[in-house]
Amino acid sequence: MTLRHWARRAGVCLFLLTTAGLSGTASAATTLDTVKGRGQLLCGVNTGLAGFSNPDSQGKWTGLDVDVCKAVAAAVLGDANKVRYVPLTAQQRLTALQSGEIDILSRNTTWTLTRDAQGLNFLPPVYYDGQGFMVNKALGVTSAKQLDGATICVQTGTTTELNLADWFRANNLKFKGVVIEQLDELLAAFFAGRCDAFTSDESQMAGVRASVAPKPDDYVILPERISKEPLAPVVRHGDDQWKDIATWTLYALLEAEERGITAANVDQQTKNTDPNVQRLLGVTGDMGKMLGLDNQWALRAIKAVGNYGEMFERNVGKGSPLKLERGLNAQWTNGGLMYAPPIR
Structure with missing residues (x-):
């Protein structure tokens, strides 16, 4: 075969490889395409945590994390009810997201460097939390530093387990851990008296005390917070458009609260002459089109679940059994950390 023939064959092969690669890229479905084609958002949630994601006796899911998925479904599919909730344990949750079993994980998950660097993208935190300890009042303990030598119930597969060991080591204290994966089994052990203390995020302990404790008034949450726990929804690496959609849906709910837009008045607010409200x-403007959606994406999300403040109060705030203070989860204008970048 002549040199010219070799060159011609090489050129044809290169062309075929290149066009095959382009064809494969073009045909690869984005998460947005997949969700729209399915007509349903697959949302990973807790197996049951009051205030965040919890099914009732009819299987209806409610909670702050549940509302996140409802808002995204409303923005993308036009219907907040087009969600299938996938209950996941702490150990199952990240694998389920990475494998494509779910489209978004909205399950009181702490944002850490390790998780962020291992194929995951975290969205803005929906709840700034901190780890603490809950004990029976009869124990007579008023500070976590009185737990030297205590037996402590902790859930495996969580940052909680690591924080617990770090804090006791840093304070030259000792403990014996009772480590169980299933939360219901762990709580049964704690309330049966197998452990002196139960450790978790403050929000989870408040939910447990309100909905699981046999006598809620018998239990107290100690004042110390031993960690930072920014709880945030999660999506996979590699699909920037989907990350942007979910991220800006959350920001839209924060912006709505700051602008006084609620589920009840959002339609009326379309007549507001404030340019910020008009864009939202x-x-x-074409804010929605930039995301691959129509321009009413944020209006639908707000109408479905309300603004962030409404979500908070309904699920975990004063209007809920948990009765948690806004604290760090207040708007930046009220001394909190909740802050939406400009929607423009």
């Missing part, structure tokens, strides 16, 4: 609700 799709009256002007």
Whole structure:
């Protein structure tokens, strides 16, 4: 075969490889395409945590994390009810997301460097939390530093387990861990008296005390917070458009609270002449089109679940059994950390 023939064959092969690669890239479905084609959002949630994701006797899911998925479904599919909730344990949750079993994980998950660097993208935190300890009042303990030598119930597969060991080591204290994967089994052990203390995020302990404790008034949450726990929804690496959609849906709920837009008045607010409100609700600009959605994406999300403040109060705030203070989860204008970048 002549040199010219070799060159011609090499050129043809290169062309075929290149076009095959382009074809494969073009045909690869994005998460947005997949969700729209399915007509349903697959949302990973806790197996049951009051205030965040919890099914009732009819299987209806409610909670702050549940509302996140409802908002995304409303923005993308036009219907907050087009969600299938996938209950996941702490050990199952990240694998389920990475394997494609779910489209978004909204399950009181702490944002850490290790998790972020291992094929995951965290969205803005929906709850700034901290780890603490809950004990029976009869134990007579008023500070975590009185737990030297205590037996402590902790769930495996969580940052809680690591924080517990770090804090006791740093304070030259000792403990004996009772480590169980299933939360219901862990709580049964704690309330049966197998452990002196139960450790978890403050929000989870408040939910447990309100909904699981046999006598809620018999238990107290100690004042110390031994960690930072920014709880955030999670999506997979590699699909920037989907990350942007979910991220800006959350920001839209924060912006709505700051602008006084609620589930009840959002339609009326389309007549508001404030340019910030007009852009948010799709009256002007092409904010939605930039995300691959229509321009009423944020209006639908707000109408479905309310603004962030409404979500908070309904699920974990003063209007809920948990009765948690806003604290760090207040708007930045009220001394909190909740802050939406400009929607413009």
